[in-house]
Amino acid sequence: MSAVFVLGPVGSSVIELPFFSCRVPAGFPSPAQDHMEQTLSLDELLDIDAPHTYLVRAEGDSMTGAGILDGDVLVVSRALAGRHGDVVIAAINGETFVKRLSIRGEEVVLHSEHPGYPPRYVLEGDDLVIWGVVTDSIRRHRSHG
16 A cells, blocks of 8 residues: 655745756767757746645555556646546545545545455545645656665
């Protein structure tokens, strides 16, 4: 089961980074400097809508099929209402998860994206709170060491 740990709200940033129009091949590198066309802020790239955006860290492997791995930082928008098919941060009876939301008529189900985890049906009497919709994930490729 994938749990989440809230890291905190995201504030807006004024930092803009160089953005290169070419795609970087996963094989032989190209001279990207020749293709720099503009700058791009991470706020714009990740569609940050402060103060309605916050970060959480995923824990566990139940969402690997959605590309969310253990330790990934998830960008979550509280401004978006969870819709059928969205990956959401949800709490059922105080237990918090990152799951895919399924709404069919009156039936609400939170699905894992890993075959080893069963769906979690929201039952009558359950207290369901959708904290926000996951819009992006950030994965570190270099260790802190």
